Amino acid sequence: MGRLTRREIECVQLAGLRLSNQEIADVLGITPSTVANYLQSANAKLGTSHRRAAAQALGIQYPGAGMTDAELVERLPERLRPADLPGVGSLKDDRPWFARAWRPPPGRRLVRLGVIVGVTTLWLLVLGGLTSVVTTIFSTLDAWRPS
Structure with a gap:
């Protein structure tokens, strides 16, 4: 070095x-x-x-x-x-x-917070949707299973 x-x-x-x-x-x-x-x-x-x-x-x-x-x-x-x-x-x-x-520009904190909340909400919705799809698949497979 x-x-x-x-x-x-x-x-x-x-x-x-x-x-x-x-x-x-x-x-x-x-x-x-x-x-x-x-x-x-x-x-x-x-x-x-x-x-x-x-x-x-x-x-x-x-x-x-x-x-x-x-x-x-x-x-x-x-x-x-x-x-x-x-x-x-x-x-x-x-x-x-x-x-x-240096100071952060005014208003940027709220924009950043809004983006974080929006992305988090979107991910929760996606994960919720995936959870319901997986639950539906397993219940369908369970219904097809021979008794």
Whole structure:
């Protein structure tokens, strides 16, 4: 297991912010396929299987590596920058700026809950239907059984 290069660290950091390969490529000035190669190489070196795990492992195995919060903000496109960065550099909250600034969009929780309830209801209906079909089959077979 080798050490990560500077570009691999940058790609993993930006992937940890949930940026796509195209967005990372735009930020770093490289192609999306190069980003994919860097992320694949970083995953192999970190022993992870996906982007989020690599970003988490990066913070554990390489503390302080890569870009600072200010450098990340400077490199991000305007549309990806948080509107307000409260507490950057503050001793009260040592989480990264993106963890402090990001909030789930309003209304999404109810949509997600509705989808979960709907899918669960659908599965219960399917399982109930399967149960009645199996019961019908067994009762028919029982009726055909010689006494």
